[in-house]
Amino acid sequence: MRRHWQRRWPICVRMRPFRANLKPYSTPRMMTTTDSYKEQKRMIEITLTLKQQEAVDYDGKEMLIKGIAGSGKTLVLLNKANKILAAQERENVYLFTYNGTLAAYAKELAAMIGSDRLHVYTFHSWASRMLAKLNIRMQMVKGDEQEELLRNSVMSVCQTAPHRLVAEEKYFDFLAEEISWIKGKSLFTLESYLQAERTGRGTKVNVDQKGREVIFAVFQQYQGDLKRLGQADFDDLAAILDRSFAQLGPLKDLDNVLIDEAQDLQEIQLKLLRKCANKRMIIAADKGQKIYNTSFTWRDIGINITGGRTKVLHDSFRSTKQIIELAYSLQKHDPIYKDRDEEFVHPVVPQREGPVPRLIQCGGYDEEEEYVLRSVQELYRLNPNWKIGILCRKNASLSKFQKRLPPLGVPAEYVKKMSGSAFRPGVKLLSFHSAKGLEFDAVFLYRLREKVIPIYDQAEDLDEDTLSTERRLLYVAITRAKSVLVMTYYGRRSRFIDELDPALYRYEGVGR
Numbered sequence: 001m002r003r004h005w006q007r008r009w010p011i012c013v014r015m016r017p018f019r020a021n022l023k024p025y026s027t028p029r030m031m032t033t034t035d036s037y038k039e040q041k042r043m044i045e046i047t048l049t050l051k052q053q054e055a056v057d058y059d060g061k062e063m064l065i066k067g068i069a070g071s072g073k074t075l076v077l078l079n080k081a082n083k084i085l086a087a088q089e090r091e092n093v094y095l096f097t098y099n100g101t102l103a104a105y106a107k108e109l110a111a112m113i114g115s116d117r118l119h120v121y122t123f124h125s126w127a128s129r130m131l132a133k134l135n136i137r138m139q140m141v142k143g144d145e146q147e148e149l150l151r152n153s154v155m156s157v158c159q160t161a162p163h164r165l166v167a168e169e170k171y172f173d174f175l176a177e178e179i180s181w182i183k184g185k186s187l188f189t190l191e192s193y194l195q196a197e198r199t200g201r202g203t204k205v206n207v208d209q210k211g212r213e214v215i216f217a218v219f220q221q222y223q224g225d226l227k228r229l230g231q232a233d234f235d236d237l238a239a240i241l242d243r244s245f246a247q248l249g250p251l252k253d254l255d256n257v258l259i260d261e262a263q264d265l266q267e268i269q270l271k272l273l274r275k276c277a278n279k280r281m282i283i284a285a286d287k288g289q290k291i292y293n294t295s296f297t298w299r300d301i302g303i304n305i306t307g308g309r310t311k312v313l314h315d316s317f318r319s320t321k322q323i324i325e326l327a328y329s330l331q332k333h334d335p336i337y338k339d340r341d342e343e344f345v346h347p348v349v350p351q352r353e354g355p356v357p358r359l360i361q362c363g364g365y366d367e368e369e370e371y372v373l374r375s376v377q378e379l380y381r382l383n384p385n386w387k388i389g390i391l392c393r394k395n396a397s398l399s400k401f402q403k404r405l406p407p408l409g410v411p412a413e414y415v416k417k418m419s420g421s422a423f424r425p426g427v428k429l430l431s432f433h434s435a436k437g438l439e440f441d442a443v444f445l446y447r448l449r450e451k452v453i454p455i456y457d458q459a460e461d462l463d464e465d466t467l468s469t470e471r472r473l474l475y476v477a478i479t480r481a482k483s484v485l486v487m488t489y490y491g492r493r494s495r496f497i498d499e500l501d502p503a504l505y506r507y508e509g510v511g512r
């Protein structure tokens with residue numbers, strides 16, 4: 001039986017690249033005119049599969065929805081929200097996401113449900129609001145200011161306890177991540193940190209007992225300095241709220257807590273949300289898309305996901321067969337696949353066909369930029385209702401497209417928490433991180449070269465955990481594409497390109 005969605009998704013791909021030596025895609029039908037409102041409505045009104053419906057209908061207090069990229073996890077959460085709101089006149093539903101762009105995207109979709117009892121937040125935005133209600137005011141420290149504070153703490157510990165971890169600059173990023181990890185795992189005493197398993201923290205930096213003591217001293221110094229200045233960083237929010245949990249009483253109207261992309265929230269954040277969830281906690285996650293520094297098991301969070309409490313979605317509805325197969329060939333290098341991790345969800349390759357993804361090797365930075373500009377211009381001319389993502393591991397590399405595309409008649413915007421819309425046709429500029437959870441008819445993955453992805457300068461001796469995170473970022477980026485995927489690079493190409501099955505993409509060279 002053909003499903004509703006299969007009828008609605010004509011493939012419209014015809015890209016005539018600006019270089020004559022490149023063959024154009026074949027030409028299926030044009031997509032019918034739509035606007036962002038229609039697109040949002042379409043997404044909300046989709047007929048669910050039996051598996052998805054089963055997750056929506058499940059009435060237990062806790063549920064985990066695991067699924068591959070594009071399997072409808074967000075859609076199921078929104079349908080679940082809709083169902084609860086219709087059945088329970090007095091209950092609120094809170095939908096949490098990790099990042100601001102996904103929250104903005106989910107807000108646009110949630111607006112279609114049209115209930116003032118459905119609230120969409122990132123953890124940080126909700127936590128900041130709660131603290132303000134409790135009259136707990138503190139200045140949030142971030143960016144350069146946060147770095148300076150941490151550097152001072154490192155220097156001060158170095159004076160009293162000289163150790164390579166605090167004496168050598170190369171460990172600074174590691175220390176910053178470790179401190180974030182300590183907070184995420186609530187390891188607030190030396191004893192708990194000394195005993196903690198550093199799962200997910202990599203093996204590149206050898207940390208023995210003495211090393212841990214030194215790291216903890218930096219952590220304490222940093223926390224002390226923050227406190228003295230009346231400041232906190234974003235990783236502190238959950239712990240501060242947790243300490244004020246008793247006062248939170250009347251503010252907690254979190255009847256139903258729904259969490260999207262839960263694999264990227266920290267353990268302490270998930271635990272706090274669980275404590276706040278009066279009636280129900282539903283988590284959607286895909287550890288194959290984990291792109292932040294978190295490590296926990298569902299048992300650590302205290303949720304019971306045994307038996308019928310876990311629903312698994314294997315089918316991708318977003319991307320074509322060609323794109324999913326390519327993404328899967330990369331994922332086969334992820335330890336989550338290699339170690340047969342129980343969190344891994346095997347994809348069912350979709351039936352929907354599309355063009356073979358392309359890998360374009362360019363002769364220089366300028367050629368790469370020109371290639372993307374001209375290709376995007378042509379693709380948009382042929383498909384004016386499309387959303388075309390230009391994604392790069394480094395956000396800053398995309399600013400020239402924002403300047404150069406509009407004069408070519410192509411609207412281009414950064415999609416951020418407070419600006420841009422992932423539903424409006426045109427070009428969307430995003431980092432791999434902020435593209436998480438979103439989707440585009442066509443995706444250009446720009447600058448797939450070493451030191452961009454993986455981003456590190458000392459890329460030669462990266463440990464497996466860091467590499468896995470970078471690889472998963474690329475997996476996330478690839479799976480944002482519905483129909484067309486074009487990957488470009490110049491110079492030393494990303495090592496992850498060599499992990500892709502070459503039979504699944506078409507290699508071409510320009511400007512060499």
Ligand SMILES: Nc1ncnc2c1ncn2[C@@H]1O[C@H](COP(=O)(O)OP(=O)(O)OP(=O)(O)O)[C@@H](O)[C@H]1O
Pocket residue numbers: 005006043046047048049052067068069070071072073074075076286289316317318436437438439479
């Ligand atoms: N049953 C379905 N029929 C048709 N389209 C569907 C169905 N389920 C999901 N989709 C579509 O598939 C796309 C992906 O859905 P969604 O964003 O909910 O997936 P996801 O699992 O949250 O993805 P990711 O983890 O990659 O962010 C959306 O365009 C959605 O409308």
